[in-house]
């Protein structure tokens with residue numbers, strides 16, 4: 001068992017790693033949290049940095065449940081992936097506004113620095129990647145806000161200079177919708193680089209390798225490791241996006257037992 005160092009997702013204050021904190025002690029529990037910082041992540045999304053003094057740390061890829069309590073006692077909770085990992089008593093989230101949603105518009109538009117929230121976690125033991133676990137190639141596939149847990153994984157890979165070859169396929173609508181661009185640029189420039197392909201469905205930036213267009217089975221096949229590479233694949237995004245990608249991976253001959261999926265919801 002090893003304690004992991006905090007990863008440097010922007011907005012997260014790096015703290016020394018207490019040698020006594022180990023993964024096995026990270027049992028999920030409720031924690032009081034305070035909003036430490038908010039910043040726009042895209043025109044439709046916001047980055048939230050939460051101070052969680054009792055946070056036990058989390059692995060790259062894990063998520064938490066966030067609970068809001070209204071003045072009349074009404075409560076609502078939703079799951080959010082964690083863009084940071086390691087031992088810091090802070091977590092970084094990125095929330096996309098779902099039109100007519102109950103919780104996400106509040107988090108994107110109304111929550112302010114100093115507001116109190118509650119979080120339950122860390123959660124999820126399957127959609128996790130740890131540096132040093134294996135030298136197998138890793139393929140990350142994100143649709144929209146599904147990039148959040150994959151940023152935690154890519155950042156941990158880059159900071160550990162882990163030798164596993166890493167690729168990211170990221171499907172977004174426009175260049176403005178790319179989350180965590182500084183972190184992705186850093187991961188791409190790291191000693192153990194992240195090979196990144198961004199597919200823009202509506203507007204591509206000048207000089208993009210391909211014109212704007214929806215992700216297809218063929219463009220996915222061009223961007224990801226071939227089935228014979230035996231990559232471990234992490235797919236995350238809305239439920240329809242994940243289901244479509246899983247179908248294509250199966251049709252292209254990928255071993256589905258090597259694929260881990262996280263579905264954020266939405267009609268399928």
Ligand SMILES: Cc1cc2nc3c(=O)[nH]c(=O)nc-3n(C[C@H](O)[C@H](O)[C@H](O)COP(=O)(O)OP(=O)(O)OC[C@H]3O[C@@H](n4cnc5c(N)ncnc54)[C@H](O)[C@@H]3O)c2cc1C
Nearest residue numbers: 078079080081094095096101102103104145148264265266
């Ligand atoms: C493990 C996990 C991790 C998640 N991580 C993130 C994250 O990092 N960032 C993030 O922005 N969201 C994430 N989500 C989605 C999040 O939990 C909420 O579902 C989302 O914020 C919408 O909540 P809401 O209360 O605004 O909408 P609701 O009031 O719950 O729903 C309103 C309508 O929107 C639909 N809907 C709900 N969620 C989605 C969605 N994701 N896409 C499209 N339509 C939807 C519902 O079906 C409903 O019709 C995650 C979900 C899971 C299960």
